[in-house]
Amino acid sequence: MKEIYNTMPxxxxxxxxxxxxxxxxxxxxxxxRLASALGYLFFDTGLxxxxxxxxxxxxxxxxxxxxxxxxxxxxxxxxxxxxxxxDGRACDVLVAGRDITWQTRLPEVDANVSVxxxxxxxxxxxxxxxxxxxxxxxxxMVGRDIGTVVLPDADLKIYLxxxxxxxxxxRYDEIIARGGSADYHNILAKVIERDRIDSxxxxxxxxxxxxxxxxxxxxxTVDEVFEQVIALCK
Ligand code: DC
Numbered sequence: 014m015k016e017i018y019n020t021m022p023x024x025x026x027x028x029x030x031x032x033x034x035x036x037x038x039x040x041x042x043x044x045x046r047l048a049s050a051l052g053y054l055f056f057d058t059g060l061x062x063x064x065x066x067x068x069x070x071x072x073x074x075x076x077x078x079x080x081x082x083x084x085x086x087x088x089x090x091x092x093x094x095x096x097x098x099x100d101g102r103a104c105d106v107l108v109a110g111r112d113i114t115w116q117t118r119l120p121e122v123d124a125n126v127s128v129x130x131x132x133x134x135x136x137x138x139x140x141x142x143x144x145x146x147x148x149x150x151x152x153x154m155v156g157r158d159i160g161t162v163v164l165p166d167a168d169l170k171i172y173l174x175x176x177x178x179x180x181x182x183x184r185y186d187e188i189i190a191r192g193g194s195a196d197y198h199n200i201l202a203k204v205i206e207r208d209r210i211d212s213x214x215x216x217x218x219x220x221x222x223x224x225x226x227x228x229x230x231x232x233x234t235v236d237e238v239f240e241q242v243i244a245l246c247k
Pocket of ligand 1 (some may be wrong): 126
């Protein structure tokens with residue numbers, strides 16, 4: 014698939030590719046694979062919201078103090094760079110040069126990131142940084158509002174969807190495969206709660222752009238989703 018694709022003239026390829034969808038819908042897996050097949054930058058915008066959430070927790074800030082969290086997002090320079098280590102990361106997350114990639118995946122960040130990412134000022138600060146990076150092109154950007162708000166003029170918009178049950182099962186399987194222990198019903202409850210917050214917030218709620226291609230992935234393997242996505246790039 015990759016070789017066939019690489020014989021295409023690069024001018025025919027979409028340059029700005031937006032992939033949106035709910036938590037655990039496979040955006041990062043598919044986005045990373047697509048970016049590497051095309052030789053593009055992979056940019057997971059959720060990591061920026063996670064970085065602000067982790068910093069706020071690390072500074073013992075009150076996460077319900079919207080003004081203080083917004084000021085933190087405005088003054089912090091967050092860099093999302095290609096992975097510098099092969100330890101399972103998709104990208105590096107750097108704050109003031111410090112590598113906080115794995116801190117952004119802590120359970121306390123999972124539990125609080127939806128609150129932080131609902132703040133208007135936080136979204137304004139992070140979206141403008143994301144837009145500046147996205148406009149350079151040759152990029153696969155994943156998030157919740159890339160096709161609707163950050164890059165409304167993206168060349169290709171994809172919305173990956175799957176039922177909450179299927180997404181919880183995928184998260185559960187990932188944790189078990191890594192040798193961890195998990196409770197499926199607990200994961201499902203958290204997935205449903207994050208969907209609720211992400212899709213009902215006032216600013217940039219999770220939804221498919223009108224011109225997005227929506228892929229329902231419940232019955233598809235990762236390879237099957239990837240084949241459909243790469244076909245859309247042709
Ligand atoms: O994709 P993720 O689970 O890493 O996203 C973390 C949180 O950030 C999630 O609650 C939704 C939010 N987010 C967002 O609001 N807009 C984006 N473009 C990306 C993520």
